[in-house]
Amino acid sequence: MATPMCCAQLDKLTYAHSSFFTTRPAEELAAQLIAHAPPGTSNVVFCSSGSEAIEACLKMARHYFVEVGEPRRSKFIARRQSYHGITLGALSVGGRATARAPFIDMLVDVGHVSPCYAYRERGADETDEAYGLRLAGELDAKLRQLGPQNVAAFAETVAGATLGAAPAVPGYFKAIREVCDRHGVLLILDEVMSGMGRTGTLHACDQEGIAPDLMAIAKGLGGGFAPIGALLVSQRIFEAVKRGSGSFPHSLVSSNRTDARIGAKPTWAIRLPAPPHSPASRSSNATISLPMCASRAPTWSAAYAKGSATIITSATCAGTGCSGV
Numbered sequence: 001m002a003t004p005m006c007c008a009q010l011d012k013l014t015y016a017h018s019s020f021f022t023t024r025p026a027e028e029l030a031a032q033l034i035a036h037a038p039p040g041t042s043n044v045v046f047c048s049s050g051s052e053a054i055e056a057c058l059k060m061a062r063h064y065f066v067e068v069g070e071p072r073r074s075k076f077i078a079r080r081q082s083y084h085g086i087t088l089g090a091l092s093v094g095g096r097a098t099a100r101a102p103f104i105d106m107l108v109d110v111g112h113v114s115p116c117y118a119y120r121e122r123g124a125d126e127t128d129e130a131y132g133l134r135l136a137g138e139l140d141a142k143l144r145q146l147g148p149q150n151v152a153a154f155a156e157t158v159a160g161a162t163l164g165a166a167p168a169v170p171g172y173f174k175a176i177r178e179v180c181d182r183h184g185v186l187l188i189l190d191e192v193m194s195g196m197g198r199t200g201t202l203h204a205c206d207q208e209g210i211a212p213d214l215m216a217i218a219k220g221l222g223g224g225f226a227p228i229g230a231l232l233v234s235q236r237i238f239e240a241v242k243r244g245s246g247s248f249p250h251s252l253v254s255s256n257r258t259d260a261r262i263g264a265k266p267t268w269a270i271r272l273p274a275p276p277h278s279p280a281s282r283s284s285n286a287t288i289s290l291p292m293c294a295s296r297a298p299t300w301s302a303a304y305a306k307g308s309a310t311i312i313t314s315a316t317c318a319g320t321g322c323s324g325v
């Protein structure tokens, strides 16, 4: 079913540059994502892979701090034994030593703290709660060492390939969120592996009772076969960028390719509960840096309802005003 839908979409429109144009399918997919996202999420940036979503997270975090007049915040803290992708920024925050080794001199300097890995690292007499708090204390100490005014933080909600799908102990993410808030640090969650329904809820963090400032998703978003990823952005960050420069300088010529804009009938769509938040306030112009443009493309909702696929790409974008955010 996906193939005819893709071909039909290609016949209607093939390409539009992501720095200037958006499409109805992209807007509708973004609106669906926002309607079901953690509280506070207001916007989406699409890309073509998990690694690209991570790169976008890193740059957006840094961009936010420049916009709000805290340009010294350029460092990141992440966890050992994590995997965040293979591009240079993603490798930098990642903690997979063998993947990093040949490129170590080229990587951004990132502070690494312990993963939440109770199976091996919780003390024999330590409760889950005490272990989670100990790790939050370690993050706090690392922040103080680097200077909290210099940092944005980073974590996988459920540690993926490098730890064998290890979930955090109860209370860990609440404690991490609290440490980040205390120091004015952004919390970035990598849900490329664990999100989009793979842990029983749409987002793994739904089970932790916290919301990130930025979140990377991919993999399940494309139903397993389409090269599509996304960065979910909180309203706080969006508003800061809007009030500031008004744009996120991160467009990719290849990022709006037809083959990168397939929202297959994904497993996450099948499992979606009723939207927990009012779509009315969140659904318009939901992508970032992409104004609405002419679109004759099939809509996401139609594809969703029919259980088919849609390509999220551009129409001929005649006469569209192109603003920043």
Ligand SMILES: Cc1ncc(COP(=O)(O)O)c(C=O)c1O
Pocket (backbone or CB within 6 Å): 049, 050, 051, 052, 054, 083, 084, 085, 086, 156, 160, 161, 190, 191, 192, 193, 194, 218, 219
């Ligand atoms: C947690 C996590 N983040 C990022 C990535 C990178 O995604 P991609 O391989 O699509 O670039 C992966 C890939 O396995 C991942 O598991």
